[in-house]
Amino acid sequence: MRTWLAAALLLSATGALADDEVTHLFASAASRGNVHRVIVDVPSGEVTVKNGPADRISVSGEIRRSYDGHREREKEQRIANDINLVIDVNGDQAVIRRQFGPNASSWSARSWHTNYKITVEVPRGLDLDVETRYGELNVDGDFGNINADLRAGEIHLRTPRANVRELNASVRVGEVHADVGDVREDHEGLFPGRTRFYNASGKSTINVHTTAGEVHVTLTR
Numbered sequence: 001m002r003t004w005l006a007a008a009l010l011l012s013a014t015g016a017l018a019d020d021e022v023t024h025l026f027a028s029a030a031s032r033g034n035v036h037r038v039i040v041d042v043p044s045g046e047v048t049v050k051n052g053p054a055d056r057i058s059v060s061g062e063i064r065r066s067y068d069g070h071r072e073r074e075k076e077q078r079i080a081n082d083i084n085l086v087i088d089v090n091g092d093q094a095v096i097r098r099q100f101g102p103n104a105s106s107w108s109a110r111s112w113h114t115n116y117k118i119t120v121e122v123p124r125g126l127d128l129d130v131e132t133r134y135g136e137l138n139v140d141g142d143f144g145n146i147n148a149d150l151r152a153g154e155i156h157l158r159t160p161r162a163n164v165r166e167l168n169a170s171v172r173v174g175e176v177h178a179d180v181g182d183v184r185e186d187h188e189g190l191f192p193g194r195t196r197f198y199n200a201s202g203k204s205t206i207n208v209h210t211t212a213g214e215v216h217v218t219l220t221r
Contacts, residue, residue, distance in 0.1 A: 020067060021115075024080040027060040030087040030094065036144070037127040038120070041097040042085070044134040045116030051141035052121025059085050059096050061118035078103045083114060096120060143204065150210035157208055161219035165202035169217045170194030170209045178217040 032055050040047060052058060063083045065076040082101030087094055098116075100109060108114075112134070122128065127144040130137055133151045140158045148155055157169075161181050169176050176187040178195040185195045195217065208215055 020073075021064045022067060022073060022077040022080050023065075024063040024077075024083065025061075026063065026084045027058070028084070028086055029056050029058040030089050032056055032123055033089060034092050035089060035094045035126065036092045037094070037129065038122050039093065039095045039129045039131065040120060041095055041131050042116050042118065043132060044112055045118065045132065046136045046138075047116075047118055047120065047130060047132050048138040049120045049122065049128060049130070049141070049143075050139075051124050051143075054123045057087055057089075057094050057096075057123070058121045059087060059118055061085070061116065064115040064117065065113065066115075079106075079109050080104075080114070083109060085116075085118060145204050146206040146208065148208045150213060152212045153210055154214045154216070155208050155210055156216045157206070158218045158220060159206070161199065161202075161221060163202055163204050164197065164199055164206060164219060166199075166205045167197035167217065167219070168194060168207045168209075169215045171211070171213060171215055173212045174210065175214045176217075177215070178219075180217070180219045181221060 035057065038057060040049070063080045065080040067073045067076040082103035084099045085096055086099045087096055124142040125144050128139070128146045130148040135153045137148055137150065137153065138156045139146065142160055142163060169178050171192060173190055174192070176185070176192060176195050178185045180197045187193045187195070197219070208217065
């Protein structure tokens with residue numbers, strides 16, 4: 001990760017460094033049913049989205065909390081253990097969101113002091129909206145429409161070219177690198193422009209943007 005990006009993430013999404021971390025592992029799944037759109041409502045962290053079984057949506061990973069000194073460890077572990085991710089299905093839409101128990105009711109528990117590293121698995125062809133604002137997003141697979149708009153961080157997208165009708169990849173400050181199969185584009189700097197790709201035979205529309213950071217796109221054959 002570039003030095004300037006690390007600094008932006010430090011200012012925007014992290015606090016003072018602590019001595020160590022406690023972790024809490026979690027896993028959740030839901031039947032796909034009639035779902036056609038998945039929303040990842042996790043404001044910061046490392047998010048990976050890939051294709052999974054055709055009949056279900058799942059999320060797994062770990063919650064991390066930093067602590068400073070031995071006395072804080074037990075408290076932070078209780079908070080981490082009471083934070084989970086759940087999948088709410090409502091008609092044709094599924095929302096992956098945070099759930100806080102009684103030990104995680106404080107502002108600290110709900111803020112950037114809690115770090116998320118998650119993997120989401122969805123069936124092929126589903127629309128995807130990622131509401132993460134700070135961190136790293138990795139999307140690899142066959143999806144419908146994709147929308148992601150970070151304020152600071154990196155986006156890595158890899159998806160079949162034949163499925164894409166329209167692609168817009170951009171940053172305000174940083175880098176855009178796109179390999180669309182027969183052409184490669186690289187843009188860097190302040191307002192470096194965007195990469196656009198159009199394929200009349202495709203179906204999906206993809207919009208990926210970060211205000212400060214990097215966007216890497218690969219459209220596969």
